[in-house]
Amino acid sequence: MDSQRPPLRTLPGRDQFPLLQAQPELIYLDSAATSQKPLAVLDAERDFYTRDYANVHRGSYQLAARATAAYEGARARVARFLNAEADEIVFTRGCTEAINLVAASWGCSLKAGDEILVSTLEHHANIVPWQLLAARCGAIVRPIPLNQDGQIDLAAFHRLLGPRTRLLAITQAANATGTRPPLAEILAAARAHGVTTLVDGAQGVVHDTHDMQALGADFYAFSGHKLFGPTGIGVLYGRGALLQDMPPWQGGGEMIESVSFDGTRFAEAPQRFEAGTPPIAQAVGLAAALDWLSQYDLAHWELHELALQHQLEAGLSLMQGVHVLARHTERAPISSLHFSGAHPYDVAQFLDARSIAARVGQHCAQPLLAHLGVSSTLRLSFGPHNTTSDVEQVLAALAETLDLLA
Ligand SMILES: Cc1ncc(COP(=O)(O)O)c(C=O)c1O
Numbered sequence: 001m002d003s004q005r006p007p008l009r010t011l012p013g014r015d016q017f018p019l020l021q022a023q024p025e026l027i028y029l030d031s032a033a034t035s036q037k038p039l040a041v042l043d044a045e046r047d048f049y050t051r052d053y054a055n056v057h058r059g060s061y062q063l064a065a066r067a068t069a070a071y072e073g074a075r076a077r078v079a080r081f082l083n084a085e086a087d088e089i090v091f092t093r094g095c096t097e098a099i100n101l102v103a104a105s106w107g108c109s110l111k112a113g114d115e116i117l118v119s120t121l122e123h124h125a126n127i128v129p130w131q132l133l134a135a136r137c138g139a140i141v142r143p144i145p146l147n148q149d150g151q152i153d154l155a156a157f158h159r160l161l162g163p164r165t166r167l168l169a170i171t172q173a174a175n176a177t178g179t180r181p182p183l184a185e186i187l188a189a190a191r192a193h194g195v196t197t198l199v200d201g202a203q204g205v206v207h208d209t210h211d212m213q214a215l216g217a218d219f220y221a222f223s224g225h226k227l228f229g230p231t232g233i234g235v236l237y238g239r240g241a242l243l244q245d246m247p248p249w250q251g252g253g254e255m256i257e258s259v260s261f262d263g264t265r266f267a268e269a270p271q272r273f274e275a276g277t278p279p280i281a282q283a284v285g286l287a288a289a290l291d292w293l294s295q296y297d298l299a300h301w302e303l304h305e306l307a308l309q310h311q312l313e314a315g316l317s318l319m320q321g322v323h324v325l326a327r328h329t330e331r332a333p334i335s336s337l338h339f340s341g342a343h344p345y346d347v348a349q350f351l352d353a354r355s356i357a358a359r360v361g362q363h364c365a366q367p368l369l370a371h372l373g374v375s376s377t378l379r380l381s382f383g384p385h386n387t388t389s390d391v392e393q394v395l396a397a398l399a400e401t402l403d404l405l406a
Contacts, residue, residue, distance in 0.1 A: 008297040011304055012038065014385045025355045027390045032175055032203060032334050032381030033359055034225045041229060044288030045281050056280055057254060057271075071280050074287035075270070081290045082220070082237050083211040090236040090243070090270040091278050095202040096125040098221035098236035099169075101273060102198055103129035104249040106219075106242070112138030115164040117195075119144040119152055120371055121174040121181060124364040126200045130169060139166070146371050150326030152181045161193050168197045172204020176365035176379065177326035177372075178334030180208065187216055196242070202226055207302045207332055218242055224282065229289035233282035236273070243269040250275040296384075305333035305382040308391050312380065315395040319402060325372055333382040336363075342405040344378040350401035351378075356394055 014020040017036040020028060028036060054064040056071045072086070079086040092098040110116075116130045120143050127141075134141045142160055145153045168190040173180045183199070190197050198219040201210065205222040209215050219242075224233040238246070248255055248266050252275035257265040266272045312335055316322045321340035338344060348360035359379045362369050369375060380394065 006295075008300075009295050010297055010300050011384050012296065016040075017385055018042065020385055023355075027356045027386075027393060028383065029356060029358045029380040029386065029390070029394065031383035032178075032226070032332075032379065034231070035206075035228045035383060036385070037230070038228055038289070038292050040292040041285050041288045045230060045285040048281050048284045053281065055277055067280060070284050071278065074283035077287035077290050078235055081210060082235075083213050084237055085240060087268070087270055088212075088237055088240050088243060090238065090273045091283055092221075092234040092236055092273075093232055093279065094225070094234035095200065095221045095223040096234070098219075098234050099125055099198065099200065100129045101236055101249050102219050102221075102238070103133040105246040105273070106196070107133040107137070107139075108247055110137045110139045110166055113164055114139040114166045115160075115162065116141050116167045116169065117144055117157070117160055117165055117190075118142070119170045119181060120146045120367050121150075121152065121171050121177075121179055122169070122365065122367070123171065123175050123200065123202065124366070125202075126169050126171060126198075127367065130167075140164075143367065144170075146368070149328045150177055150179055150368070150372055151329040152186065154182065154185065157186060158189060161189060161195065165190075165193060165195050168195050169200070170197075171200040171202075172208050173332040173334075174326075174365065174368060175203050175334070176363040176368050176377070177329070177336045178203075178331035178381075179326045179329040180204070180332060183208075183215075191216065203332055203334070207298070207305075212237055212239075224286040224289065227286070227289055228293060229286035230279075230282040233279045233286050235286075238269070243273075246273075248272050248275070252276045254278070301384050302333070304384065305386070308382050308386055308388065309333045309335055311388060311391045312394065315391070316398070319399060321402065322398070325374070325377055334379060335381075336377040336379045338374045338377050339402065342402055344376050346405055347378050347398070347401050350404070351394070351397055354393070354397045356397055358394075 016038045019036050052066040054067040056068040075089050076086045078089050130141050145156045147153045197217045199217040201220050201222040218239045220237040225231040255272050255275040257267050323338050325336040344360045351358050361376050
């Protein structure tokens with residue numbers, strides 16, 4: 001069968017993205033915050049709204065049946081993408097909500113004194129839910145320290161794993177620096193200690209493994225909007241047996257089997273975790289994004305983005321006073337810069353005036369930036385539509401800007 005599949009395409013160009021086509025001068029270097037949307041995803045949502053839209057699961061009419069089939073088809077598509085079962089896939093509003101769901105539901109089983117290990121690489125979305133949980137039940141959040149380069153301190157991590165450790169929460173790639181932790185070793189050690197694991201795949205899902213059997217984590221969370229899908233949809237993968245044992249975290253329609261004032265019975269997972277009308281068209285859009293992605297050679301795609309990152313950083317190394325954060329760690333195609341003698345906000349404004357969209361700030365990763373001794377950075381993150389010419393223009397604009405600000 002596979003031999004009949006068309007060969008994979010190498011890269012989507014700007015012509016796949018209506019916004020980039022309409023704004024030819026724009027150099028978009030903020031794919032780590034959110035990806036631009038391919039026409040295929042916009043078309044899928046529009047087609048769904050104009051042909052098959054109704055609320056799901058409740059209606060007896062044909063239109064509602066088609067909408068339900070599309071929504072549950074999207075769940076099956078995500079399951080195939082993750083090499084998981086459909087009933088292991090919960091749709092959420094995004095990665096943040098997926099992590100909060102685990103903290104609120106699975107977290108009920110924690111007791112005072114239990115320990116939650118959270119790496120210092122994390123986005124606040126993978127820190128604050130654990131702090132809230134700890135405040136509720138008396139558990140303790142233990143940060144996994146980093147070394148000087150900004151990579152996980154493995155020796156410290158192994159020392160932290162102890163008899164009270166119940167959960168490890170760690171990212172696949174840090175959004176602020178791009179750093180990829182040595183996940184295989186870390187997850188294997190956690191498993192050997194019987195520790196439940198949650199991987200934040202918000203950044204990693206684009207380039208790193210999304211095969212749940214290969215990854216071996218108990219929970220995996222990501223957002224559709226960073227993976228070329230719509231906003232308002234995220235995914236929580238939960239290992240089957242674990243998910244089935246977890247209590248609901250929100251109550252309402254869709255998540256029940258029966259309701260009475262004498263006692264309410266809840267639906268099986270994943271419906272148990274999807275109270276209320278779910279993000280129906282967004283799920284359809286996410287499935288379309290996965291179909292669209294599947295035409296491409298993602299390994300080639302990553303090499304392309306890493307080559308652009310290399311080109312950028314080689315150019316930056318010739319400039320005075322430009323520093324790349326966590327430069328010596330293995331990184332996703334994200335470059336986080338700070339400057340001797342210029343504020344990243346000023347640099348970003350100059351770039352914006354030249355139609356270069358780059359993010360500035362603390363990137364919702366204050367503990368990581370504090371460890372690296374900076375309060376904000378200019379972050380450039382690549383997408384498949386970026387080109388060597390984009391990088392040349394950014395380097396020229398940065399050289400000009402830093403001259404002006406000097
Ligand atoms: C590593 C990481 N985790 C979690 C999130 C939160 O994602 P969302 O805001 O889509 O829920 C982000 C968003 O930037 C992220 O980069």
